[in-house]
Amino acid sequence: xxxxxxxxxxxxxxxxxxxxxxxxxxxxxxxxxxxxxxxxxxxxxxxxxxxxxxxxxxxxxxxxxxxxxxxxxxxxxxxxxxxxxxxxxxxxxxxxxxxxxxxxxxxxxxxxxxxxxxxxxxxxxxxxxxxxxxxxxxxxxxxxxxxxxxxxxxxxxxxxxxxxxxxxxxxxxxxxxxxxxxxxxxxxxxxxxxxxxxxxxxxxxxxxxxxxxxxxxxxxxxxxxxxxxxxxxxxxxxxxxxxxxxxxxxxxxxxxxxxxxxxxxxxxxxxxxxxxxxxxxxxxxxxxxxxxxxxxxxxxxxxxxxxxxxxxxxxxxxxxxxxxxxxxxxxxxxxxxxxxxxxxxxxxxxxxxxxxxxxxxxxxxxxxxxxxxxxxxxxxxxxxxxxxxxxxxxxxxxxxxxxxxxxxxxxxxxxxxxxxxxxxxxxxxxxxxxxxxxxxxxxxxxxxxxxxxxxxxxxxxxxxxxxxxxxxxxxxxxxxxxxxxxxxxxxxxxxxxxxxxxxxxxxxxxxxxxxxxxxxxxxxxxxxxxxxxxxxxxxxxxxxxxxxxxxxxxxxxxxxxxxxxxxxxxxxxxxxxxxxxxxxxxxxxxxxxxxxxxxxxxxxxxxxxxxxxxxxxxxxxxxxxxxxxxxxxxxxxxxxxxxxxxxxxxxxxxxxxxxxxxxxxxxxxxxxxxxxxxxxxxxxxxxxxxxxxxxxxxxxxxxxxxxxxxxxxxxxxxxxxxxxxxxxxxxxxxxxxxxxxxxxxxxxxxxxxxxxxxxxxx
Amino acid sequence: xxxxxxxxxxxxxxxxxxxxxxxxxxxxxxxxxxxxxxxxxxxxxxxxxxxxxxxxxxxxxxxxxxxxxxxxxxxxxxxxxxxxxxxxxxxxxxxxxxxxxxxxxxxxxxxxxxxxxxxxxxxxxxxxxxxxxxxxxxxxxxxxxxxxxxxxxxxxxxx
Numbered sequence: 001x002x003x004x005x006x007x008x009x010x011x012x013x014x015x016x017x018x019x020x021x022x023x024x025x026x027x028x029x030x031x032x033x034x035x036x037x038x039x040x041x042x043x044x045x046x047x048x049x050x051x052x053x054x055x056x057x058x059x060x061x062x063x064x065x066x067x068x069x070x071x072x073x074x075x076x077x078x079x080x081x082x083x084x085x086x087x088x089x090x091x092x093x094x095x096x097x098x099x100x101x102x103x104x105x106x107x108x109x110x111x112x113x114x115x116x117x118x119x120x121x122x123x124x125x126x127x128x129x130x131x132x133x134x135x136x137x138x139x140x141x142x143x144x145x146x147x148x149x150x151x152x153x154x155x156x157x158x159x160x161x162x163x164x165x166x167x168x169x170x171x172x173x174x175x176x177x178x179x180x181x182x183x184x185x186x187x188x189x190x191x192x193x194x195x196x197x198x199x200x201x202x203x204x205x206x207x208x209x210x211x212x213x214x215x216x217x218x219x220x221x222x223x224x225x226x227x228x229x230x231x232x233x234x235x236x237x238x239x240x241x242x243x244x245x246x247x248x249x250x251x252x253x254x255x256x257x258x259x260x261x262x263x264x265x266x267x268x269x270x271x272x273x274x275x276x277x278x279x280x281x282x283x284x285x286x287x288x289x290x291x292x293x294x295x296x297x298x299x300x301x302x303x304x305x306x307x308x309x310x311x312x313x314x315x316x317x318x319x320x321x322x323x324x325x326x327x328x329x330x331x332x333x334x335x336x337x338x339x340x341x342x343x344x345x346x347x348x349x350x351x352x353x354x355x356x357x358x359x360x361x362x363x364x365x366x367x368x369x370x371x372x373x374x375x376x377x378x379x380x381x382x383x384x385x386x387x388x389x390x391x392x393x394x395x396x397x398x399x400x401x402x403x404x405x406x407x408x409x410x411x412x413x414x415x416x417x418x419x420x421x422x423x424x425x426x427x428x429x430x431x432x433x434x435x436x437x438x439x440x441x442x443x444x445x446x447x448x449x450x451x452x453x454x455x456x457x458x459x460x461x462x463x464x465x466x467x468x469x470x471x472x473x474x475x476x477x478x479x480x481x482x483x484x485x486x487x488x489x490x491x492x493x494x495x496x497x498x499x500x501x502x503x504x505x506x507x508x509x510x511x512x513x514x515x516x517x518x519x520x521x522x523x524x525x526x527x528x529x530x531x532x533x534x535x536x537x538x539x540x541x542x543x544x545x546x547x548x549x550x551x552x553x554x555x556x557x558x559x560x561x562x563x564x565x566x567x568x569x570x571x572x573x574x575x576x577x578x579x580x581x582x583x584x585x586x587x588x589x590x591x592x593x594x595x596x597x598x599x600x601x602x603x604x605x606x607x608x609x610x611x612x613x614x615x616x617x618x619x620x621x622x623x624x625x626x627x628x629x630x631x632x633x634x635x636x637x638x639x640x641x642x643x644x645x646x647x648x649x650x651x652x653x654x655x656x657x658x659x660x661x662x663x664x665x666x667x668x669x670x671x672x673x674x675x676x677x678x679x680x681x682x683x684x685x686x687x688x689x690x691x692x693x694x695x696x697x698x699x700x701x702x703x704x705x706x707x708x709x710x711x712x713x714x715x716x717x718x719x720x721x722x723x724x725x726x727x728x729x730x731x732x733x734x735x736x737x738x739x740x741x742x743x744x745x746x747x748x749x750x751x752x753x754x755x756x757x758x759x760x761x762x
Numbered sequence: 763x764x765x766x767x768x769x770x771x772x773x774x775x776x777x778x779x780x781x782x783x784x785x786x787x788x789x790x791x792x793x794x795x796x797x798x799x800x801x802x803x804x805x806x807x808x809x810x811x812x813x814x815x816x817x818x819x820x821x822x823x824x825x826x827x828x829x830x831x832x833x834x835x836x837x838x839x840x841x842x843x844x845x846x847x848x849x850x851x852x853x854x855x856x857x858x859x860x861x862x863x864x865x866x867x868x869x870x871x872x873x874x875x876x877x878x879x880x881x882x883x884x885x886x887x888x889x890x891x892x893x894x895x896x897x898x899x900x901x902x903x904x905x906x907x908x909x910x911x912x913x914x915x916x917x918x919x920x921x
Binding site for chain 2: 023031032657662663693
């Protein structure tokens with residue numbers, strides 16, 4: 001990885017352009033938007049997991065001074081014209097989503113009424129006075145028994161099964177499993193946890209009745225998705241809707257889709273004679289922001305006597321709550337299809353089933369299908385112990401090697417441009433695997449329990465189909481000679497502004513200080529699908545490349561006129577156009593801009609990049625070591641190594657930051673985080689005293705290794721946003737299990753709280 | 763509800779307002795003073811995003827009422843950088859070390875670290891981790907933040 005004179009910025013650790021404003025308190029998050037006369041919304045939410053709504057008395061709430069409206073389903077729900085996400089399309093069998101609960105509340109936190117007042121304080125006061133006549137009904141709490149539960153979450157759906165999908169009939173693999181030297185089979189559970197961005201969800205809807213314009217300020221990862229959704233929801237032309245996202249305080253998937261709460265604010269925004277703001281508090285976010293994970297599978301892998309994998313099968317079920325968004329079957333199918341992972345698995349099949357419960361709905365979260373890696377890698381370690389072989393040897397025996405690529409896995413996933421064995425060997429080398437085994441052995445003699453866990457994965461990034469296939473950019477040279485790039489996405493922690501500036505400066509031969517970026521405003525930028533699917537970096541690279549190529553020709557034509565010669569004789573270096581043969585003959589970009597202004601030349605270009613590849617594959621290896629205190633069940637992580645292949649890096653700081661953030665979310669998911677409810681369906685982790693995020697005291701130093709296999713996409717780049725959260729959970733589980741191997745403990749259920757570990761050892 | 767007059771010196775400037783006694787210092791700063799750099803991540807005193815300096819001490823402004831700050835000196839993230847417009851040593855260290863991504867938790871970290879390094883100018887790594895344990899970040903995995911505090915300490919910000 002090195003920069004070049006011609007492209008000095010891509011690959012270098014340049015300072016982020018986002019940082020100055022964010023470090024000085026000058027960012028603009030949605031709650032920072034203050035508009036004249038703006039009103040504030042607060043939801044009345046169901047305290048019951050399931051209850052019939054017999055009536056709502058709003059009089060006392062309406063009587064509170066400063067209260068403008070109290071909306072119920074009868075007021076808002078008829079305003080719905082259409083409700084579907086562009087990314088999913090109108091044909092998807094989505095769950096019917098009433099903006100406000102009408103006849104029935106279906107989870108604790110279900111929005112039942114909406115109070116609009118002069119301030120959030122007043123709105124909260126009044127919300128407490130809304131008197132809802134609930135008739136509690138028997139909830140469907142346990143997703144594992146929901147399929148056969150006679151109580152139905154959605155009566156009209158006729159079943160608690162949302163959908164299911166399956167690969168080839170399992171009988172076709174009967175001979176592979178029947179004749180195997182060894183079969184490992186376990187049921188593995190992952191608890192509910194969630195994205196939990198530090199900024200909760202929020203939206204401001206500013207409707208101008210005179211023109212019919214609607215401006216939406218949104219905490220979103222995908223402003224164009226919000227725009228299209230809002231226009232369809234309200235039944236107004238899309239060009240009347242402008243969505244602005246300036247700074248977003250993290251999303252991790254939760255802010256990709258428009259949920260029911262935001263729909264309510266859009267609908268109420270048309271009825272309120274003022275801009276309307278809703279910013280949820282943390283309790284609401286943990287109640288109603290959506291759950292992720294909460295799933296289990298029966299998984300099995302068959303081996304030959306020499307440890308070669310013969311076949312793999314996974315039968316997966318997930319809790320999707322009452323209102324999953326979007327339809328969860330597609331991302332669950334990926335659990336099945338990716339279960340073989342980066343291994344030479346000749347035969348496989350899967351089934352997946354998604355069920356409704358009276359829990360909060362499933363929402364997207366970083367690596368939504370990551371259960372495939374958790375199940376596979378945990379199973380491989382259990383198999384290694386059962387077979388009496390080293391888990392490293394078992395993996396090395398089966399990892400796909402470069403000369404086998406392209407390799408289509410038995411479920412049809414066409415892997416290419418990956419390096420599973422290389423990241424694996426690099427990570428083990430960084431650890432010093434043999435030395436660690438010796439250290440572990442001597443520690444055991446002293447009664448200390450160290451362990452090492454390894455996980456490999458291969459991940460589809462940068463989806464290149466449908467809605468996700470396109471990304472636009474516009475670049476212009478201003479008359480003053482600055483270069484302004486407009487892109488559809490915006491800052492949500494992904495450093496996309498810095499990425500754009502680096503790429504543009506390289507494409508056009510500019511000094512990086514001459515480039516400005518305008519982002520996150522649908523009125524300014526063309527279409528793009530936003531930050532999802534680990535796509536921002538690689539798709540933005542395509543958009544900037546294609547657009548810059550047009551603008552470059554325009555700049556060279558103007559410069560050539562001044563310098564003498566043909567455009568081909570001119571090159572752009574560090575914001576100067578100069579003759580290739582005689583670099584002393586040069587003109588600054590500012591002079592080119594002035595010439596263009598004089599001559600009426602156009603120095604502005606827009607283009608949309610359309611992906612050439614339906615998937616860009618990424619792979620990585622996570623290696624973790626830990627010590628377990630067998631008296632208390634406390635896990636201390638010692639070293640954490642990630643070797644990944646995301647192709648060339650645009651900015652190593654950004655890449656490593658994404659990896660670390662994802663890995664720590666995965667660590668949290670194994671050891672600390674649990675979006676829990678009691679047996680009656682009441683959430684019990686609705687504050688940060690109960691929902692435990694990792695802090696600086698628990699987290700090890702993360703060490704990075706990079707392997708660089710270029711993708712076939714623009715710049716050879718790959719997506720790197722989600723992988724950390726995929727690789728970390730199995731690496732941590734395997735490290736804990738390895739620590740406890742002398743006790744014959746088998747870990748198949750998360751989270752690994754001290755109590756859970758103590759329970760395993762009891 | 764009766765309202766109360768408060769006068770607080772915020773980033774060196776006297777700010778007066780009439781507020782309900784229940785209004786938090788965070789909301790006073792954000793809504794009355796229009797200083798929106800102080801962020802609210804939990805409103806129950808765990809995440810640390812709303813940390814400000816109250817008479818030099820780091821406090822969670824979601825757990826302090828505006829009326830409790832009567833007559834006090836408050837420094838928010840907007841008042842951390844020196845007057846010349848450059849970043850402070852702590853802010854610069856966060857930028858240098860990729861100690862922020864989405865930036866939402868960042869003001870709380872910068873203010874907390876500024877106070878911590880004044881009290882502990884030469885912290886060891888364990889003290890740094892302990893000092894940061896009251897601030898939550900969901901983007902960085904704390905890696906760049908830990909490096910940033912080390913850099914700021916080594917550059918003698920607390921001296």
